[in-house]
Amino acid sequence: xxxxxxxxxxxxxxxGAFLSLVAAFGVIRLPDVYTRNHAAxxxxxxxxxxVLFGAFLYFYLVEGHFNSRLLLGIVFIFMTSPVAGHxxxxxxxxxxxxxxxxxxxxxxxxxxxxxxI
Amino acid sequence: MLDIVIRIALFCLALxxxxxxxxxxxxxxxxxxxxxxxxxxxxxxxxxxxxxxxxRTNAFLEIILLIGIxxxxxxxxxxxxxxxxxxxxxxxxx
Numbered sequence: 001x002x003x004x005x006x007x008x009x010x011x012x013x014x015x016g017a018f019l020s021l022v023a024a025f026g027v028i029r030l031p032d033v034y035t036r037n038h039a040a041x042x043x044x045x046x047x048x049x050x051v052l053f054g055a056f057l058y059f060y061l062v063e064g065h066f067n068s069r070l071l072l073g074i075v076f077i078f079m080t081s082p083v084a085g086h087x088x089x090x091x092x093x094x095x096x097x098x099x100x101x102x103x104x105x106x107x108x109x110x111x112x113x114x115x116x117i
Numbered sequence: 118m119l120d121i122v123i124r125i126a127l128f129c130l131a132l133x134x135x136x137x138x139x140x141x142x143x144x145x146x147x148x149x150x151x152x153x154x155x156x157x158x159x160x161x162x163x164x165x166x167x168x169x170x171x172x173r174t175n176a177f178l179e180i181i182l183l184i185g186i187x188x189x190x191x192x193x194x195x196x197x198x199x200x201x202x203x204x205x206x207x208x209x210x211x
Contacts, residue, residue, distance in 0.1 A: 010122040013167065017126035020160055024133035027140050027156060033148050036140070040156040048163045051126070052181070055166040058119075059175055070166070073181040077159065080189040084155055087196035092148035094200050 005061045012054030019047030032100040033092045041085030049074050123171050130164050151195045158188030 026039025056070040099106060137160070140153040162184050169177040198204055 006119050010119060013122055013126045013170075016163060017129035020133045020163060021129045023156065024136035024160075027153060028136050033146060033152070036149060037152050040152050044156045044159050048159050051163040052166050055170055058170050063173070063175070065175070067175060067178060069178045069182055073162065073178075073185055076182065076185050076189075077162065080185065081155075081159060084189055084192040084196075085152070087193055088148050088151050088155070091196040091199040092146065095148075097146045097148060 002062075005057070009054050009058050009062075012050050012057065016047040016050030016052075016054060019043050019050065023047060032103075033097050034089055034099065037085050037089045037092075041082055045077060045081040048077055052077070120171070123167050127164065127167050127171075130160050130167070134160050134164075147199060151192060151199075155188055155192045158184055158191075162188075 020043070023039050023043035026043065027036050030036045030039055052070050052074050056067060056074070059065060059067045059070070093108060134157055137153045137157050141150050141157070144150045144153060162181050165177055165180050165184070169175065194204055
């Protein structure tokens with residue numbers, strides 16, 4: 001039983017670390033701000049939530065105390081990280097950061113110009 | 118077994134932070150740097166969770182909430198500064 005618990009915790013932690021690594025490589029490799037923001041605000045969020053859930057399972061099942069702060073941390077990161085990504089992306093668009101050269105479609109261009117921000 | 122997995126995960130997260138620091142230094146625009154710093158803050162949360170498993174203590178778990186909140190507030194403040202050039206707007210005097 002103990003081994004099974006350890007394996008489940010290890011899987012959660014490993015998946016989380018792998019997703020964070022993938023997010024960081026996306027932030028290096030992708031061509032413009034918006035795609036980098038896409039990588040960073042999704043993959044890093046899921047990876048950190050997975051690591052925190054592994055830590056929660058460790059403290060609950062192995063050490064034996066229920067730790068509500070980790071659950072609060074999971075909920076908080078799940079709520080705030082996409083919002084922060086959205087705000088940064090909007091600020092980047094409104095301050096005039098260019099899209100990638102090969103991107104073909106920009107729905108926001110006419111709306112922003114008509115509202116004259 | 119769990120110790121080895123935690124070491125490998127810490128190595129992966131440290132590598133991710135090095136990659137993000139590369140983007141902070143090189144990033145052509147300011148939102149790039151803010152995105153990378155936000156992701157560094159979130160990776161730091163995961164590193165603290167792993168270190169508190171490694172040390173078998175639950176004394177550091179408040180730091181997780183604290184770093185999450187501080188990263189969010191810092192990112193929101195930077196985004197507002199980029200967009201509106203001020204952080205705190207003045208009240209209208211009429």
